[in-house]
Amino acid sequence: MSGDDKMEAEALDWALRVGDPAFEDWDGFTRWLDESPAHARAYDTVAAAVADGAELIGSSAPANDDALPAIMATAPRRPRRAWLGGAIAASLMLVGGLWVWQAGSRDLYRIETLPGQVRTVALDAQTRVDMAGGTAMEFDRNDPRFARLKNGQALFTVRHDEARPFQVTVGEDTLVDVGTVFDVRRNGEDLSVAVSEGAVQFNPKAQDLRIAPGEVLRRHGKAGDYTLGRIAPARVGEWREGRVTFEDTPLRTVAADLARATGVAYAVAPGSADRKVSGSLLVAPLRADPAALGPLLGIEVREDAKRWMIGVP
Amino acid sequence: MPPSAPPSPSRSGLEATFLENRDKLLHFLRARGAGDAAEDLVQEVWLKISRSTPGPVAAPLSYLFRTADLLMIDRFRSARQSGTRERDWTQAHADEAGASPEPSAERRLSAAQEAGHVLSLLESLGPRVSAIFRRHRIDGMAQKQVAAELGISLSTVESDLRVAYRALAQWKERSDEA
Numbered sequence: 202m203s204g205d206d207k208m209e210a211e212a213l214d215w216a217l218r219v220g221d222p223a224f225e226d227w228d229g230f231t232r233w234l235d236e237s238p239a240h241a242r243a244y245d246t247v248a249a250a251v252a253d254g255a256e257l258i259g260s261s262a263p264a265n266d267d268a269l270p271a272i273m274a275t276a277p278r279r280p281r282r283a284w285l286g287g288a289i290a291a292s293l294m295l296v297g298g299l300w301v302w303q304a305g306s307r308d309l310y311r312i313e314t315l316p317g318q319v320r321t322v323a324l325d326a327q328t329r330v331d332m333a334g335g336t337a338m339e340f341d342r343n344d345p346r347f348a349r350l351k352n353g354q355a356l357f358t359v360r361h362d363e364a365r366p367f368q369v370t371v372g373e374d375t376l377v378d379v380g381t382v383f384d385v386r387r388n389g390e391d392l393s394v395a396v397s398e399g400a401v402q403f404n405p406k407a408q409d410l411r412i413a414p415g416e417v418l419r420r421h422g423k424a425g426d427y428t429l430g431r432i433a434p435a436r437v438g439e440w441r442e443g444r445v446t447f448e449d450t451p452l453r454t455v456a457a458d459l460a461r462a463t464g465v466a467y468a469v470a471p472g473s474a475d476r477k478v479s480g481s482l483l484v485a486p487l488r489a490d491p492a493a494l495g496p497l498l499g500i501e502v503r504e505d506a507k508r509w510m511i512g513v514p
Numbered sequence: 515m516p517p518s519a520p521p522s523p524s525r526s527g528l529e530a531t532f533l534e535n536r537d538k539l540l541h542f543l544r545a546r547g548a549g550d551a552a553e554d555l556v557q558e559v560w561l562k563i564s565r566s567t568p569g570p571v572a573a574p575l576s577y578l579f580r581t582a583d584l585l586m587i588d589r590f591r592s593a594r595q596s597g598t599r600e601r602d603w604t605q606a607h608a609d610e611a612g613a614s615p616e617p618s619a620e621r622r623l624s625a626a627q628e629a630g631h632v633l634s635l636l637e638s639l640g641p642r643v644s645a646i647f648r649r650h651r652i653d654g655m656a657q658k659q660v661a662a663e664l665g666i667s668l669s670t671v672e673s674d675l676r677v678a679y680r681a682l683a684q685w686k687e688r689s690d691e692a
Contacts, residue, residue, distance in 0.1 A: 213679050217672060219583060223656045227542065227579040234545035241547035245590040250686035251679050252587060255651040257629040258636060310665030342665070466572060506527035507572060 212243035216251060308342040314353070317464020317488065319441065324348075327360035328367065333440050335461035353461060354386040356438035361399065372423070377402040383412075384437045388457045390423040397437035446481040452500070456511055459484075465491045470503070470512025531574035532560055539578060546586045559585060594690075628689070635685055639677055646671055647678040 215233060218224055234240050314320050316335040323329045324345040332338060336353025346362070348355075350371045359367040361380030369376040371387050381399030386392070394401060395417040403410040403418060408427070412418050417432040436446055445462055447455055453474040460467045462484045480498045487494055491509045495502040501514040532539075536556060543552040543559075559582045571577045636644045642664075649660045650671075657675070661668045 209683075213676065213683065217675055217679060220651070221657045222654065223658060224580075225573065225576050227576065231538075231542050231545050234542075238547065241545065241586075245547070245587060246686070247679060247683050248587045249591045249594065250683045251651065252591065253686060254632050254636070254682040255647075257632045258648070259652040260629065311662040313659060313662055504527075506530065507574065 208237075208239060208243050209247075212240065213247050215244055216247040220248070220251065307344070307347070309339040309349070310342060311337065311339050311351075313337045315464065316461050325360065327358075329358050331356040331358075331438065331441055333461055334464060350385050350387050352387050352389075354384065354440070354458075356382070356384045356441060358382050359399075375404055375406070377405055379411075382437065386458075388454060391419075391421055391425075391454065393417055393419045395432050395437045397434035440484075443484045444481065445484060447498070448479050449477045450479070452476050452478060452511060452513075455498070459487065459494070463487045463491075466508040467491070467494075468508040468510055470501075470510040473500075473512035476500075476513045528563060528571055528574045528577065532563070532578055535575060535578060539582060542579060543582055543586070546583065548586065555582070555585060632682070632685065635681055636678065639681060643674045643678050646674045650675060 211233065215230060218226070219230060234244070312320070312322060312332065314332045314334050314336045318334050320332045321329055322332065322338075322340065324340070328345065330338070330348060333354040333356075336355060337351040338353075338355060339349040339351060341347045346365050346367050348357070348367075348369050350369060357367070357369065357378070359378045359381045361367075361378060367378040367381070369378075369385060371385060371392060372390065374392065376383075376385065376394060379400040379402060381396065381401060383394060383396045383399075383401050385394050394403065394412055396412045396414050398414055400414070401412045403412055410418065410427070410429075412429070415431055415434050417430045419428050419430060420426070439446065440462055445458060447458075450458075451474060452469045455478060456467045456469040459465070465487060478498045478500060482494070482497050492502045492504070494500070494509075494511065498511075500511050503510045503512070539559065540552055540556050543555050548555050559578065562581055562585070563578070636647060646660055646664070649655045649663070650657060655663070657671050658668055661671045664671075
């Protein structure tokens with residue numbers, strides 16, 4: 202490889218890395234640029250060619266989303282057994298005996314939403330999952346009756362099938378539907394499950410608790426106590442309509458929920474995490490004016506370097 | 515260059531980051547080929563940011579550098595384009611007195627043809643490369659997220675993007691020579 206070829210390959214590599222929204226190594230990039238004045242030009246040549254190409258492609262035809270599921274089905278897959286082995290074994294044991302399932306192992310794919318973004322995943326004609334902002338989930342290519350909530354919040358609208366119940370795993374907990382619309386939320390290790398139709402069986406192999414319509418099961422922390430509260434069924438999944446309601450909710454949960462729903466960087470001020478507030482609010486106006494939250498919940502909203510801190514006045 | 519107007523509260527975090535890292539940014543712009551214009555460009559970066567930023571930014575330092583980097587790429591692109599225009603104009607002028615440098619119907623048509631050409635070039639690289647490139651460069655999705663969405667590894671996304679970038683660089687090289 203000649204010196205020019207090497208430089209061009211490096212320039213292409215940097216264009217690839219720097220072009221990613223998640224790129225952070227500006228010091229490393231600067232060091233490479235410092236090595237030779239020719240580097241900047243080589244980088245500009247690639248970066249400009251890619252920008253020109255993307256502009257032409259973007260303006261001439263909209264991205265064809267329909268092509269993606271086909272890609273997902275044909276994309277070569279990494280062997281997952283190695284790194285998911287433990288998880289698969291665990292979930293196999295957990296659900297073993299509930300029903301006979303078709304494939305030998307999970308073939309998972311992951312879908313994430315950005316804060317402020319909402320996305321619907323259709324698993325079959327009558328089963329769909331609405332993902333709230335800032336949510337990470339995994340689904341199984343071979344088993345449309347399975348979903349895993351890694352973090353965030355999702356509303357499940359599930360076609361009930363006695364022979365093959367729909368199953369959701371959240372951390373080490375398992376939820377099994379009994380004909381159902383239900384909402385699951387995970388903030389770190391805090392868990393809540395609210396049911397608006399049908400019922401959900403919580404950890405059938407352990408607590409085996411039935412959650413009925415209009416009930417919400419909450420747990421604070423991994424080993425915290427369970428509480429079963431009431432919730433108006435109409436409120437379950439109301440976030441899809443852009444509304445969030447808090448009832449005696451600790452501010453740490455408020456901050457996490459709102460950050461997810463709005464995409465605004467809300468955080469809880471020191472000492473205020475457990476302070477509880479109530480109120481029902483629309484999400485859209487907060488995107489335009491994050492400070493408007495203050496009067497709505499009777500709290501103080503302060504802007505600091507990177508975040509909107511909420512706390513008690 | 516600090517802004518002359520009092521900063522609004524929503525950008526004080528960015529402003530602090532800007533002021534703290536002004537020298538670093540200047541160094542970056544020089545290394546990026548800005549030369550004598552580096553000082554002016556630092557100011558332009560700040561003006562761009564203070565006009566457009568809606569509120570707190572998750573990674574202010576990256577935001578500053580990214581703005582500076584895109585500014586340099588845009589400068590490169592417009593310098594190259596005006597070079598091309600001048601050359602085209604001269605050619606047209608040599609052929610036919612009074613020809614206009616304004617975009618003609620012919621020029622717009624050739625832009626559409628170029629778009630079609632790039633499109634088929636991308637598609638010739640395979641449906642996965644094309645889908646990944648669109649997701650990342652047109653929808654603006656991070657590489658990691660593209661990998662997650664398609665259920666493939668990050669290194670596959672990177673190597674597919676590399677294929678697309680190389681093809682586009684070669685396409686540009688050819689069309690510049692033509």
